[in-house]
Amino acid sequence: MKKTVTIHDIARIAEVSSATVSRVLSNSSYPVSDKLRSKILRIAKEHNYIPNLIGKQLKTNASMTIGVIIPTITNPFYSSVILGIEEIARQNHYHVIVCNSLHNPEFEGEYIKTMVEKQIKGLIISSISKDVSLLKQFMRAGLNVIAIDQKIDEDEITQIEFNYEKGGYMAAQHLLALGHTRIGYATSRLDRPSRRDIHAGYLRAMEEAGLPALVEESQSEEAFNSTGEFDVGKRLAARMLAASTPPTAIFACNDMMAFGVINELMLRGISVPGEISVIGFDGIEFGKMTHPPLTTIKQPDYEMGILSGKILLDMMRGDENPTLSVTLQPKLVERASAAQAHTSSPI
Secondary structure: OOOOOOHHHHHHHHOOOHHHHHHHHOOOOOOOOHHHHHHHHHHHHHOOOOOOHHHHHHHHOOOOEEEEEEOOOOOHHHHHHHHHHHHHHHHOOOEEEEEEOOOOHHHHHHHHHHHHHOOOOEEEEOOOOOOOHHHHHHHHOOOEEEEEOOOOOOOOOEEEEEOHHHHHHHHHHHHHHOOOOOEEEEEOOOOOHHHHHHHHHHHHHHHHOOOOOEEEEOOOOOOOOOOHHHHHHHHHHHHHHOOOOOOOEEEEOOHHHHHHHHHHHHHOOOOOOOOOEEEEEEOOHHHHOOOOOOEEEEOOHHHHHHHHHHHHHHHHOOOOOOOOEEEEOOEEEOOOOOOOOOOOOOO
């Protein structure tokens, strides 16, 4: 493996002190002749010099890196959030390190420790852990934290949430307005605040309408690959269809699961929305590319990334009036996968 070029190597080649090289490469105001500055920069470029950012951070106690911990990058919702964070970071000359906890509290804790070890002063996290003691410990030591997507029950942590309960209610209400009375709800395990809130919104709408809730919950461990939620959607759709009276509409707790539901229905020769309507949740871009295009509840994912990045940088710069909590609102996106219910079930 080729040896990394250091400041000391450049100093030896240029026949100057390491301190002089350091001043030039760090754009110090210390006076250095234009000729010597050009010579040092030329040597650094010729030898592919890469600055030691970790060393610089240790010396100045200033990190230009933002840490992000999410449950899984395989969900396009989180991909859009990260794009928003990166946009703000890039505009402000910061770098972003992304870690996937894979819904594992132990992995999440290890990544938090790694961020701190790398002198990172700002962290954006979609936490799946019920234990906030580690975060609080590092916050007391100077770590700035923003919680997104999943609410953390801790007043000291700035939260950027989404009104999941309202979104679940809106989805069920939309299907009710289309005349559906047998509305199934397909969900991953109800072990996270967001999933429980969507479920609660669905239940509230069904209760207000005086209709029974038809819930199918996945009890299996999630597979963290590109088809994990898709496969769950297929399985839950199959279970709903096995009922003596199948639903005329299915609401899935995320868009990837809704794609799985539609796939299973199509494979069985059941038309969407002709025989069964389907609605998703998240509003990822793939939804408008499917056939039929997916009706969904849109979460402002990219906007969540932009907002969390801006607030975190304000905190890191010592904003005396930091934003403590923001709740983003859902939006119904009507497409072709949900339609008026038939007077009698064709199934």
